Amino acid sequence: MRILITGGAGFIGSNIADACKKDGHEILIVDNFSTGLEKNLEYGHQCVRIDINADEMQQVFRDFKPEVVIHNAAQVSVGRSLKEPLLDQEINIRGTLNILQGCVDNGVRKIIYPSSAAVYGLPSYLPIKESHTINPESFYGITKYTPELYIKSFNKLYGLDYTILRYSNVYGPRQDPRGEGGVIAIFLDKISRGERPVVLGDGYQTRDFIFIDDVVNANLASLCLGSQGTVNVSSNTSVSLNELLNILGEIVGNSLSPIYEEERPGDIRDSQLDNSCAIQMLSWTPQIDLKTGLSNTLIYYNKSRKVLL
Template identity: 55%
Template structure:
């Protein structure tokens, strides 16, 4: 199958590209490499180096004629969205519309869209299911939710099939600790450099951490299942930031010695996504407990940092 992956040189989507190629698909990647890295990209993938808002996007769709599109290209940093809301909206909303127009014009069978738990805002209850009210606290949450409506409208008007996946807090190998880095990649970087990690707030805020390999498995399931569906992709478990760092310190043999700073605007206190709909609709369930995913992630970066020190 001809498959196109936007943002395919980034953290999550580069792992997806690897698995698609391993399964025998012909994979094309659209990525401007603003945050993605060319070294992440599988050598068997074809890279089209451009922004998803580029007028040349039509040429890529005309050439590739993809049957399926995995849309991961995005502005993903909450704090950037608060400082630059126009940029955030241009990339996440207008960029997605540009992808949808090409899907319509070139007969794409299915779009799989990477959305976010940020769409829900402060939870009314835990675990948050797909029926929970959508009240995003940040512009990022708004710009990830708005495309869901466009996708559903394009589906109704043009017959485009789709699956929307709302990710919990994703972590794993290739996550960049700089810029949009998640808390785990930032902690890994600090611990391996012998620096004290910074925790915003008191550290008792909780998140639902999901390993990148489980995210990839959900995307692959969505190729053939979950037609017209919207699914949380999560472990369905709460872990406090303090507990997270404690586990990481234990696995890496480092001391638990963080610096605490003020809580950040736009951050919620607690999060846990119910994943029952994905279990039912995608035939998917997570298989990497937090400690196992952390072991793999730490081992990878320990090898990487050791090579860099040589």
């Protein structure tokens, strides 16, 4: 299959690109490297370095003629969405529209779109089902949800098929620990440097962590399944940050004594996504338990540290 992967130099996109290549698909990455990294393209993927909003995007569609687009490129920082809402909408909403236009003008069969738990806002029950009220707390949540509506309209108007995957907290190799990144990437980066992890709040807040390989597999399954579906992609388990640190302590054979700092205003206390729709629609189940995923990720951070030293 010919697959165009936007944001393919980023954490999730590059892991999807590797798996697609391994499965024999022909892939093309489009990325402007705003947060993506050259070193993530270690398997020599074909890559066009442009912005998804650029006019040249349409030429990329005409030349490559993808059958499926996996549209990962996005402004992913909640904090930045609040500080620079225009930029956030320019990339996440206008950029997605530019991609959708390319899809319908060039006969693309399907778009796979990564959405987020951020679209739900404060949960009124747990685990959250896809039918939960949409009430984003941040501009990021709004600009991840608006494309879902456009995608459904493009389907009705032009027949473009889609699968929308709403991820919980994804973690694994290549996640960038800088900025607000994922909490696991930040903890592991600190631990690999021999520093104490910093917890914002009392550490009893809970999260639903899903390992990158499981997210990749949900994308691979969506190439042929999940037509017109919107599904949560999650482990459907919840773990507190304190429990997470205990597991990490077991892995490194050392009890970790974190530094507790003030909670970030607006942070959601507990989050867990029900994944039964994904299990049913995508014939998919998460395979990697937290301890295994954390061990694999720690190996990656230790290796990258050695490369830098």
